[in-house]
Amino acid sequence: MTLRLGIDVGGTNTDGVLLDNNMNVVHSLKTPTTADVETGIYNTIDQLVTNAHVNVGDIEFAMLGTTQCTNAIVERKNLNKVAVIRIGAPAGTAIKPLAGVPEDLKAILGNYTYMVEGGHEFNGDEMSPLNERKIHSIAEEIKGDVDSVAVTSIFSPVSKHHETRTGEILKEILGDDTSVSLSSEVGSIGLLERENATILNASIINVAQKTAEGFEKALKAKDINAKVFFCQNDGTLMSKDYTLKYPILTVACGPTNSLRGASFLSDNKDAIIVDVGGTTTDIGVLTKGFPRQSSIAVELGGVRTNFRMPDISSIGLGGGTIIHLEGDQFKVGPDSVGHRIQEEALVFGGATLTATDVAVALGKVTLGNPDNVKHLDKGRLTAIYQHMVEMVEESIDRIKTSANDMPVALVGGGSILFPDNLKGASEVYKPENGDVANAIGSAISQISGEIEKIYALSQENREEILNKAKKLAISETIKAGADSKKVEIVDIESVPLAYLPGDATRVKIKAAGDLAITRK
Structure with a gap:
């Protein structure tokens, strides 16, 4: 039997689940998230394996979803010094x-910023030659x-030659201990926004390294020898090496x-999800079946x-x-x-109304000790609860693209708080x-696997170019660890740049x- 271990580290709880070959839930649980993250992950894995009575040798895949990189940027903690x-x-x-x-x-x-001659036009023509001597000088300086x-190079999504060459020079002088992020591999068209995304990516390399190592240590401590993957924000997985190169994709x-x-x-593959x-x-x-992108x-x-x-609200x-x-x-x-x-x-013996x-108190759910909230005014609580429900209904209404009701799935530990009927939902x-x-x-x-490029796309060559691009995307997916017989195109977007x-x-x-399964 082949098992999958899934872990998701949230701000409140670290959730864990074991799935069998047929994607049935073998066991699931929640443990409190810990300050050092690793301990919380270990506790979740330990309890999962113990309670499910499974053989750790059957766990072939281990996946981690984490907010650590997001939190590092928002809280300004443990960020790298970055040269731009x-x-x-x-x-x-x-x-x-x-x-x-x-x-x-x-x-x-650190405010280390440099501007160098080079870059390309939208069609791949060189604006000016790359000043390699200056790149050498910058590398020695930093x-x-x-x-x-x-x-970041101008129009590098069209031609990444100058970025690639710069990366080679930097590696040659700085060695492997200094990571290099190239904008053509991180962001999209739009120089300043792409540059910013690349800077943030470079700033969280160490955080990603620490998180990845913590996950591997927690697995090793339970003698789990599984293929490790990390979740990215399009609903798919990436390898450890890919994660350490592009940690921004975990956000x-x-x-x-x-x-x-x-x-x-x-x-449900087409629905609104309320977590x-x-x-x-x-x-x-x-x-x-995949999240709508912003x-x-x-x-x-x-x-x-x-x-x-x-696109999350x-x-x-x-x-x-x-x-x-x-x-x-x-x-x-x-x-x-x-x-x-x-x-x-209050229901757990505390002093804060949540x-x-x-x-x-309103009998919507049974948790803790209901006697602790018996003294509260029911009329006032009803108004509060109604406001809570309206907050969710308004958010559902805002994220819809039409006036029609849509199926809504309520998930997450707090989903038990809400009713089975919501405005804007055809079914809950x-x-x-x-x-x-x-x-x-x-x-x-x-x-x-994904590719994004700018082509001169005319009516005559459209099909040929799209087929070539599809093959590239499929090749990238197989290279990342997918079963070559089970890869399909899930999204095609072509936007004319007027x-x-x-x-x-x-x-x-x-x-x-x-994922390509190797164990029986």
Whole structure:
């Protein structure tokens, strides 16, 4: 028997699940997230294996979804010192690198910025030759002072030659201890946003390294010799090496895992997913079983970027959300007791009124000791609860693209707080094991491959070019670890770039496939 182990580390709980060959849940559970993360992961794995009575030798795949990289950017913790090199002088010097980046983040990154001659036109023609001598000089200057380098060249998604050559020179002088991030491999068209995404990617390499090593140590401590994968924010997996190169792709993988898990559990490939956690409620849309991607530039930690992100709406409402009473008025959140809910919520003997207490007092759910909330005014609690439900209904309405009702799946540990009927929902699903949908989402994930290029796409050569691009995407997917017989194209996007001459079209193709199983 082949088993899959899925772990998702959230701000409140670390969820774990074991799935068998047929993707049936063998066992699932939640443990509190710990400050050092590794301990929480170990506790979850230890309890899973012990309670499920499985042979650890049967676990072939282990998948981790984590918020550590997101938190590092938002909280400004444990970030790398980053040197920023922009290739595009003299044309691309009007706005300096790190423009629009918050001052506190600039100070942490180190403010090492350089502009070098080079770059390309949209059609791949060289704007000016790459100044390799200056790259050598910069490398010598920053040696020993920075942990990472972010390299961005004008129109590198069209021609990445100058970025690649710069990377080779930097590696030659700085060695393998200094990581190099190339913008052509991180962001999309749009120089400043792509540059920012690359800088953030370079800033969280060490955080990703520590998280990956912590996961591997936790597995090793239980003698689990599995192939390790990490979840990325499009609902698919990547290898450890890929994760350490592009840790930015783990950002928002938690909500994505919940969407994918909810799709699997409710057998719905086109639906709205409402994931209610301890601190926030995340609402997203599934299209053909994968999260709808955001079509606008995304802000992360106050930095405007354009790397791939799921279209997720988050509100400050969860099981641990604090209810503030102010005279006859009340305020729901957005602050939460988080992983301290079992110490601080009224029903667990604490002194803080939370969203969970409101639901328990009104008989919506049975948790803790209901006697602890008997004294609360039912009329007031009803108004609070109605407001909580309206917050979710408004978010569902905002994320829809039409006025028609859609199926809604309620998942996450806090989903038990909400009713079986919601405005805007044609049907509300509360699937079994929905409280660990995020861990299930990580365990069922497929491997993917993606290519994004600009082509001169005319009516005559359109089919030929698209077929070539599809083969490239499939090849990337197989290379990443997918079963060559089970890979398919899941998304094709071709957008004419009207502001560029020559029938220029941005082509983005993504393929996904099941993991190649080697054990019997």
